[in-house]
Amino acid sequence: MADTSPVLEVEGLGIAINGLPTVDGLSLSVGRGETVALVGESGCGKSISALAVMGLLPGVASRTDGHIRLEDQDLTALDEPAMAKLRGDAMAMIFQEPTSSLNPLMRVGHQITESLEIHRGLSGRRARQAALDMLNQVGIPNPETRYDQFPFELSGGMCQRIMIATALICEPRLLIADEPTTALDVTIQAQILELMKRLREETGTALLLITHDMGVVADMADRVVVMYAGRAVETADVDDLFDRQGHPYTRLLMGSIPTLDGARKTRLAAIPGTVPDIANWPAGCRFAPRCPLASDICRTTQPPLKPFAGPGHRSACHHADAVESLT
């Protein structure tokens, strides 16, 4: 698992969209060969944080605070050409929607060799051979035929394999996967998750996995960062988090998921209300309006991430010790 120096280190990251604070004080690190899951619901800021790491923030968004380090490099000090040199080489990203993330007018083989040409100066037969090997590794049958096809000729699962191949061809130290299996059917999801596990073992890539699916988290992650409304509310090793939650949001979220072995036809735990709007983040703890444990301090003072139960387990809740009483 992880050696001491992290591959990716994010410290106090703040992001604003159209001047509205979207992500606030996010810190996380991913070690070599380690998988960290960034978990949360839509709009919690998990994807935009990943884009900030890649230097791909859209025009309306900007980084307002914090540092991002990839090994010994401070990415926040780099200009765009320097970032472009890293993207696809030292770090790579795969997206949720494989069919719309590939260039529809480019043969899939060329989409894989493109970064070899740019970053390694490799072209022609040698690039083609490397791409064919990669296609083989990601489990594409008949790579020779597929190499010359266009994305529309491939299924969603195959396109996701192609994306993974393009991302891994330069052996990145960091791979960010943003909901890589959400658009896929469960039997195809199982294939892709197994593939990502195998490649992670073979290459030692640090993996930052963005997902909202607690099943995928349980299956893939070593550590978990739970985000709510732009902030990290809890972070822990995966086993610790599923054993004991230190934040009411995590606790209720887990209780609201029907399981394959629990009681049937019973009422599920529900989190009342909806995720607050980015333009109206509540003061204090942002989960307070929906939280059954909320008290006066929660509505005025933002709780810091502080140590909870075991080592490496931190929770941002004034009432962390009472969370277990919630059902």
Place this chain on the structure above:
Amino acid sequence: MTDAPLLTTDDLAVHFPIRGGLMGRPKGWVRAVDGVTLNVRAGETLALVGESGCGKTTTGMAVMGMTRSTGGQVVFDGEPVFDAKGDVPRRVRREMQLVFQDPFSALNPRMPIGESIGEPLRLVPGLTARDRRDRVAEVLERVGLSAAQADRMPNEFSGGQRQRIVIARAIAPEPRLIVCDEPVSALDVSVRSQILNLLMDLQAEFGLTYLFISHDLSVVRHISDRVAVMYLGRIVEQATTDALFDGPRHPYTEALMTAIPLPDPKAQRARQRIILEGDLPSPSNPPAGCRFSTRCPLAEDRCSLEDQHLATTAEAHEVACWKRA
């Protein structure tokens, strides 16, 4: 719950033509639904489960009379869904309602939600405009919104609230059966359980029957009484929920169940996963014999030669696999 089926489909087939053949003739057929027989009993929840492209949504559409079947028929409470003139009788239209997956596209963005909810009430004979307004107020309150919100537009509501509005519209004309097509897949996890609780409450209160279409097995296990598993236009296994989850018989059902990652890291690590090879074949050119034979870990020569039909194994447990029957 009684044993009399409220809804039956008998060897239902929906084949869509692939256009572009000579002289505008179809050059092939997509066999979206290909011989589906279902019985939904009054008061129960029957789940129709499968992956995208298996035909579950098309089955739901055919049941509602929203797409025309090309074979077999659908009978709702003793009455065919299409009458002799090819229309869906008013009574059937009123007593069967639909909840869609995406609450953002299921509501007319330019119509106040009260009007949307009032639309199906036009099918109820003898209601005045005033009765309709009262009923709209009543169902809004019932789904957890307030009657005062009837004049608001859909864009003023969140996804979860919109799904409540869609559900209010479905229950407004006092239907007996609701086809729920992936009613929670588009919602955030924390909102999903609210909607599932609401659906279960409404069923208990009004004795509703649900045809629940979903790809999410843990949701299906939680709320349904019986489950039918679909693969490439056919039902491959059908059983009570307990029987299906305790002992899946069809190799596809088994693979589907182990493919879902459990929200429990220790159990997940201990578990043996069945990984299916390859992709779903195209429904325009389904494999010969058993349709699952191209991906089945148990397949033998016989499987690609001989079509498989549902056969009863244990009590009320049907499976379409000769090796497991």
